[in-house]
Amino acid sequence: MLDEKQLIQVESAVVLPAEVILPDDTDYEFILKGQKQKAFDTWKAFQLSYKAEQIAARPGFESLLCLEHLRERWRKAGVVTYPHQLKVLRRVVGKMRGRAILADEVGLGKTIEAAMVLIEYYLRGLAKKVLILTPASLCRQWQMELQDKFGLRFVTARRPEDWEHYDLVVASIDAAKRPENAEVILHLNYDMLIVDEAHKLKNVNTRNYQLVSGIHKKYFLLLTATPLQNNLKELYNLITLLRPGQLGSYRSFRKQFVADNRTPRNVDNLKQLLGEVVIRNRRANTQVAFTKRIVEQVCVELSETERLLYRTVEQFIRNDLFRTGNTLALITLQREICSSSFAAALTLVKMLAPNAATALATAPVPVPATASTPAPTPASEQRAQELYQAIELAGNIQENSKMKVLEEIVSRDNEKVIIFTEFLATQQYIMARLANLGMKSLPFDGSSSANRKEWLKGLFREHPNVKALVCTETGGEGINLQFCRTLINYDLPWNPMRIEQRIGRVHRLGQTRDVRIFNLYTKNTVEEHIVRLLAEKINLFQTVVGDLDLILDVFSRNSLEQHILATMRSASSEQSEFRRSIDAFGDKLRQELESEAEKRSLDRLLFSDSR
């Protein structure tokens, strides 16, 4: 039995045995057989096939293959590459030998860079089995980018057999670390592993870190916009995951480079070592010029009936928060009433009688004539009364004031527009009204398959008579529409990440014109406060793309939805009180943003001159 110290004497042969693979017997057997059967082709064909092989022979890394290979595809897809991306590609496959942390600031195209590296190795037959690990929400986006822009069909793995069966796999890191999957993955040999959002791999004791560390791989890319968030130990862990020993042992790293966990010493040496494995491009150092975002906040005055409906529904939500505590449904209702009376009406009917809602879902205006009455307890009677009242009010509304404003914006010029709403009922209402005006529009929602979405996208782009694409949140996910430059937020999500995802559909690399964003909000409603918060306090809409990660990071720790609910629970129905509460929330966010920006100064110190 070996003791532990003996076991550490691992096999470490320093000479690599070269392998030579020569043609086998079947080759000359083919020649013999051909000779016997006189199965000869012409000399001309012989010469031309030789020439073809000469053309197809892959050169060394001094000539990159992927650019030529993708040229025609990118021409048709409208993909533009930037000099900094080509430099990244050359550096990763050249000096870095396929192991790197790609840490460009947000919006500079890290995904494209990683995919170019991948395809360079793929075309040379050096990367056949590839695994991409991402957060679950980004799997589809990766899959589509790789298919559309690079012609690579990746499969999303979920079951244990998928990992072995498919060579090109994209998966969520959460799915990969499930014991039944991890067991398979750790026994496979991957040529290339790419991990997106790699800043989540900074703690060696997490299962994520241990999984990624244990995967057998030759080429390895870690993608993160925030390689360093003020903690040198975390940075050490990330670098060591990529290339163990790059910064020495932790003991020597601490001795050489750490004054305290937030302050480095021997900065120049450390920068040099980091520069060997990390590439960080900043917008200021690249030729990427994002076009402007021209944002217009469009205030909509509610009609008398709409205002009454809004107040009734808002009061119902306040009451119901105490009665049922069903916060999810009530938040949805609050967002719906800001979107359209039709979206809210459906939920109101559903709350009253779940079965009736299905029948009414397709009706233009829901009227609860056949709704069954709830059990006659005093509280539920009161609730039913409130619901009846709201439904009746909603039923009397034939058109929404917001829609009139939308019609006016859409009719201003001949530009195609993308209209976003969170709700299907609103989407249908918008499309019906545009059709009344003689404007063709196309629906884009989560129920469409990827193929159908592509077809719709093509139709929208090419067909001169199609004026608008009306998208729901899930419909717009991962689809790039930079050929269009006008975006209308018919309603606003309460999560800035989702707002940014909407804007990102049109305002991204490749957009050549300034982007116009119209945010429609109704006066004296919660929407007005949210717009004020996002536009004035946080300056979300005007923020340059690269700084958005800061905002989104802060928002990920402070849920706006939860704050609104808490306010509704505690505050009176006075709008002024609501406004004060949201303002206070905004101030808190502002402070966090400033402190976060200060923290990131360390990042600038260590990565400022990334070569």
Added chain:
Amino acid sequence: MTYSHKTLTAEETEAFIIESLQLSDSTYRKIEGGLIEAFVPVKRPSSFFGIEQQPFDRLLMAFGDDPRGLPTEAELVSPGSYRLNWFIDGLRSRGRLCQAYVPFNLPLSKIQRQVRTLWPHRHEDLYLGRSSSSHEFYLLANFKSSLKSDESKEYIDSAAINLVNGAIEDDLFECLAASAWPVKDCVQTPAGPEPTITVAQAFQRLVDVILARAEKEYGHWRTEPQGRFTDELERLEAYYEDQGPSRAGGTYKESAVERQHLMTELRDKFRPRLIIRWLSAAFLYLPIVQFQYEAISAGNVRQGQLRYEPVTGAIVEMV
């Protein structure tokens, strides 16, 4: 003779496509704007309802660097593009084996003049006597050599062997391309001496030639990855020497397992490999003319027999 990757100009690409179209008997024409419209035969799987489908695809191909102003249905054919690779893939099913000869029918006086011009001993007067001509049997084979480690490179290599006397011809393919004598396909083989080497032996000799060339010209494919591997290994070993148990605070055993795992990764990544793959072969019948000769210089007379190979321009004095 070895050839690395060949990058084509737009004109060369166009010429290559036209040659490929001609070889496949496809209909094509040049149209306005420098485009080529071609109808290429394609295999279509029979459809369930047996609806007749066109047995060809229409291609509209453009060449050059500037794609502006191209019709929407046109595709740019450039090195590395899908369409060029499509043609290359198609050509891989052609030309794998051929049989050809070089006709050689010059009057004797002209042949003698050529031999005198090529005679290497310029100070001698050469008198050519009785001659005989025949065709000798050669095997020419093309190979692809791939060098792989953490990087890769491919090149195409070619060599030939005389199946009668076993002589290796390094540059026969190039000589044939440059020769004034065109190569012709043949069904009936021209008369000549019987081969003394089997195809299997010849093939093995050619593989040995290709391997020796690879070692000579690309010996660094073995040493360079070894150097990179050694660097990585030293870094890793230093790390573990200093680090002790695994990063996750594990035991010596876990540390050893982790270290072994990383070393295997390094070995897999940097291990140099040379893969030689056969691509195509040609049985060639090349003309040989043999002369009795007398060479006189300063009263000295040498007699003997020489062999003239018109395709390579070689004159060999035979013992």
